[in-house]
Amino acid sequence: MIAGLALVAGVVLGLILRPTVPTWLEPYLPIAVVAALDAVFGGIRARLDGIFDAKVFVVSFISNVLVAALIVFLGDKLGVGSQLSTAVVVVLGIRIFGNAAAIRRHLFRA
Amino acid sequence: MAHERPSPYPRKHRLHGPHGSAALIGVLTLLLGFAIAVQLRANSNGDALSGLREDDLIGILDNQNARADGLRQQITDLQNNLADLRNTGDRSAAARRQATQQAEELGILLGTLPATGPGVRVVVTDPGGKLNGEDLLDVVEELRGAGAEAIQFGTVRVGTSSSFEGAGGALTVDGSHLRAPYTVLAIGDAKTLDTALNIPGGVAATVRAAGGALVVHELKTVRITVTRSVARPAYVKPSH
Incomplete structure (x- = not known):
């Protein structure tokens, strides 16, 4: 409940403040967003499974974002930045799909 | 982040x-x-390049450079084409101008076109009716010899096939009957024509001997409006 409201508030804030993304952050922000989305979907699934733990959620959220950014950063340094970002997005996308499927089963029993 | x-x-x-x-x-x-x-927001800025990596940007730059090179090459080719076509156009225009000019010159020489220019008006009187066709042909010959480029005798344009017949004041030029006094218009250098007609022992003297008079007026502008038609040759074909 609070999380949903905060998400909406964040979107509204971003639309109102219209900040510009710093150049050094540009390659990482989309990956970080996808990683955070993965954590959020995982959290929702855990909530529906009845095993939600705030600590796990917070830690997985932050570590997801940091690891994703680190992988992209390393990839950029190694010259395979675009390939590694694609890899990260694919892996996270698969996880998000899996979590979304679990959530769907919970909500619709199908 | x-x-x-x-x-x-x-x-x-x-x-x-x-x-x-x-x-x-x-x-x-x-x-x-x-x-x-x-x-x-950053993605919908429309500036799609700002989010791209260095490698991608280099690839795009290479593509654009290759494209620009191709287009530049195309521009050069098309400009060459344009220059070629312009040259051809100029040449054919010059040829056409030359042909037109030649046709006009030939037309004037043949008598198929009206002509104007400096020249003389010659009036030959023959009160005694003693001049025959040959004498009057001499007038024309003298004018031609002095460089007359177009000659009108009475109401007849003189051409290469003109004929002078008759005697005793009744003259036939190319089938047209003419009566004295005869008026001859000629385009050429007026002074030379005048001198040629009045040369001692020339046509003027012949006319005077026959009791007539030959008067030459030098004019700045002579208009010869009578034209003649040229028959298409029936037997002759151009040979190269």
């Missing part, structure tokens, strides 16, 4: 207290929403 500062709360409250954890989750999701909005 959703980066977190360490929470000021004591560890006990931080993740296990219902309010503390809810607040932390709220902050995280707020950051996520914020990042999503920012990223969406």
